[in-house]
Amino acid sequence: MKRPVAFRLHAAAAAMALAAGTGVVLSMPQASAATGGATGYATQNGGTTGGAGGQTVRATTGTQIHAALCGRATSSTPLIIQVEGTVNHANTAKVSGTSCNTADGVIELKQISNVTLVGVGAGAVFDQLGIHIRESSNIIIQNVTVKNVKKSGSPVSNGGDAIGMESGVRNVWVDHVTLEASGGESEGYDGLFDMKDDTKYVTLSYSILRNSGRGGLVGSSETELSNGFITYHHNLYDNIDSRAPLLRGGTAHMYNNHYRRINESGINSRAGAHAKVDNNYFEDSKDVLGTFYTTAAGYWQVSGNVFDNVTWSARTSDHNPAGPNPQSNTTVSIPYAFTLDSAGCVPDVVARTAGAAKGLLVSDGSCTPQTPSPTPTQTTPTPAPTQTTPTPGPTTPTPGPTQPGGTNLSIGAGSDGSSKADGTSYGNVRDGNLSTYWSPAGTTGSVSIKWGSATTVSSLAIREAAGATGAIGSWKVLNGDTGAVLTSGSGAGVITIPRTTLQKLTFQIVSSSGTPRVAEFETYAG
Template sequence: MNFQVPKLPVAPVACFQRLSIVTKPIVAAGLLISMLACAKKPVESAGVTGAAQAATPAVGGAVPATAGGTPVAANSITPAFGPVGFATENGGTTGGAGGRTVAATTLAELTEYAKSAEPLIITISGTISGGTQGASVRVSSNKTLLGVGKNGFLEGVGLTISDQRNIIVQNLKFTMSTVTNTKINDEKRPQVAVNDGDCITIQGTSQNLWFDHCEFFNQDPATQLNQDLYDGLIDAKGASAFITISWNYFHDHHKAHLIGNSDKDAGDRKVTFHHNYYLNIHERVPVYRFGTGHAFNNYYKHVYGTGINSRVGACLRVEKNYFEDVKNPVVSKNSDVLGKWDVSDNMYVDCTGSQPTTSTCSLTPPYQYASVLNDAAQVKEIVVQGAGVGKL
C-alpha cells in the first residue's frame, strides 16, 4: 500500500528551530507536548498566538521534510493538524490559545482550572483519579485539556460541558470502569451515578468543541453484560453544535455516542467524526437524531450490534469509511421516523446486515476537508497507526 502522510516535526533536539511562521493561525494543541520537552531552549514562534498554535500540515499529498530536513517515509503516520469539520465553522475552535499554560496534577487542581473564567491550556502528565466514587469536572469556555506524552489519564473522572464554547480535549485517556458508585436508572439497571455514566457529556448550548487523539474505554461488552452500567463515551444533546471528534481510539464498550437523547430532542448538532478507530463496540458509532452529521475515514472493527444509526430524519454523509466485521454498518432503526444517509465509497469487509451503496439524502459539508480525505482502502492502516494518545 502506497500512501503518503506528512509527519509533524517532533524533534526535541531541534526544538522547532526551523518551524515555519504561521500565516493563518489555527490551533494544533499537540505541539505543546514536544515544546514542553524543549522547555530549556528557546522556540521561534514569531507571529504565533499562544503556545498551542503552530502550522498544521494536512494528511495526504506530497511527503514533506521534517523540521530537521529529513524526508518522511511514505508509510509514516504522525497525524497532527488543526481541527477539520464542523468545529471550524461558527467562528472556529481554538481552546485556551492565548491564555496561560498550567499543569494539573490533582483532581482539585483540574477542577479549579477547568471552571476558571480565563482561557487556559491545562496540561495533564499523569493519572488523575476519581476513585471508586468517581468525579465529574465541569469545563468552562476557552479551555484546552491536553495530555502530555502517553500518560495523561482521567480515571473515573468524567467531563461535563454545559452551555460553554471553544473547548479542546486532546491526547487524554478516559475510563469510568474504576467507578463502583451506581444508581438504578429508568431501565431498572445499575448505572454509574457520576456524570450520567458518560466519559464526556455535552449539553445545553455548548458549541465549537474538538475532541482529538484521545482514548476511551470501559469493559468488554462480552463479559460486562449490563449495557447501561457505563453510558456514552462522548454524548451530545440539546442545542450543542459545531463539534469535531477526530483521531480517537474507542474500544471495549457498549454504546459509544448518543447524538440527541430522545426522539423529541430536535436540533441540528452538526458533528464531524473522522479518522476514529472503533474496536469491540456494541452499538452507537454513533446513533444520530435530527439534523446533519459527517462521518469520513473512520475504521470500525467488530461492531456487533449496529454501526451508524441515522434516526428521526437525520441526514448523515458517510464517506470513505472502512467497516470490518460490523453488523448493520449503516442503518436506521429504533425510531418511528427513519433517518437518512448520503453514502460514498465506503468499504464493507466481512459485514452483515444493512450495507447501503445508494443514498437517501444529499449533504455537502460546508467546510474544506479534501486535503485530509483518504481513500477507503487506506483507512484501516492509517487510522490504526495514527489514532489514540501519544500519536501527536
C-alpha cells in the same frame, strides 16, 4: 491490499508550569495544543481555538484542573491546562470561584469558554472519571485517555459518559483521545461520546472508541432534535455494540473512520438525521449503516466506502439497514474543506494516527509513506510542592546558522503590530534595509508578517538595528492565525520553529533592556 499512509505532525504543547499543593501555578503561554487547528464542523460558527493565546498551567489532579478554571480572571479568559498522570475520584474535588462551576468526582467544564485540556507527552489518564461539558463553548480536549466510566447508580460513577456534552454547548474539538469501557450497559457503562440538549459544531478526530456497548449519541430522544453539525473523522470504532454513532436529527459527516467489530448496529441515522458517509472502512461488522430500533427514518449519502466482511439483517418495520448494497437517499452539503484518504488505506491511517500517545500524528491524505516532522522539544519541570512562583523565563533555543537558506518570504508581504514608536514603521521590518526599524511604543510589544495566502515557514531571523544590539530580552513566536505559541527564547538571531503553514506570524517581545529596535523580521520556508 491496504496501502501505507502518509502522516504529519501537529505541533504539541511544549512549555510547562508547576502544580503547587491543591492549586496551580500559571505561566505565560509557551505553546498550545495542535497548532494545525481544528477540523470539520468545529471550524464553523467562528471556529474553535480553545485556550490559544492564554496562560498555561500544569495539573496532575482533577482538583488542580478545577483550581486552574477557578483561578482565571473571568469564565472566558483563555487557558491551556496541560495534564499529566492519572486523574481519578480520589484526587478530584470541587473548587469554588467566580469563573467556574465545578463538582466532586467529575471534570466539570461548565458555564465556561476558551479552554484547552491537553495531555502532556504520552497523554493523561482519566480513570473511572468522565469529562462533562455543560453550557460551554470553544473547548479543546486532546491527547487524553478516559476509561471505565460507570453510569449513575454504580458504586463509583459520575453520570456514565466518558465525554458528555449538553445544554447549549458550542464549538468543541476532541482530538487524539482514547475512550474505552470494559463492557456494555448491563455491566454499568453508558456512552463514550454523547451530545444532547442543543449541542452544535463539534469535531471528533483521530480518536479511539472501544470495548463498549454504546459508542455515542447525538440527541437523547426522538423529540430532542436540537443537536447537529458534528464531524467524525479518522477514528477507530472497535468492539462496539451500537451507536457508532446514533443520530437523532441534525447533520453529521463521517469520513475516513475505521469501523471494526461493530456487533449490533453502527451509524444509526434516525428521526430525520442526515449523515454524509465518505471513504470509511467497515470491517468484520454487522448492520453498519441504517435506521435501527425505530420507525422514525433518517437519511444518508454514501460515497467511496469499503465494506469488508459486513453482514446485513433483513428489513423490518423498525429495522432498516442500508445494505447489502448501500445507496444514498439524500444529499448533504458540507461547508468546510476536507481531504479524503482512499478508503483502502484507512485502516493503516487510523492505526498510525488515532488515539492518545500517538504524537498527534495526522494524515495528509496521500496514502504514501512519509517521515513525520520532528516533535517540538518538551521540557518537564521538576515537581516542587512548595513552589509559589513560575519557573524562570523561557530558555534560549540552540543557535542556528547565521543566515537561513532560501528566499526571505517577508519581502513583499504585509505587516502589522501592537504599537509603534514615533518615527518607526511596521513595514520597516520587511524592507531589506538594516538602517530602518520598528520599535514598540514601550519596552515590549509585537510585530507580525502577513501573507495573502497560506505560507509555510520553518525559521525566522530577527535583526536588531545598529545601536540596539542586545536590547531584546525574552520573546515568543506565535501562529498569528490561531494565537498558538510556536517557540520561545531570548535574544535576537535565527529562530527555528515547527514547520507551520499560516497567513500571519508574530514576534512578541516579552521583556527587554531598553527600547527594542527590530530592523528586519525575515522568514524562511527551509
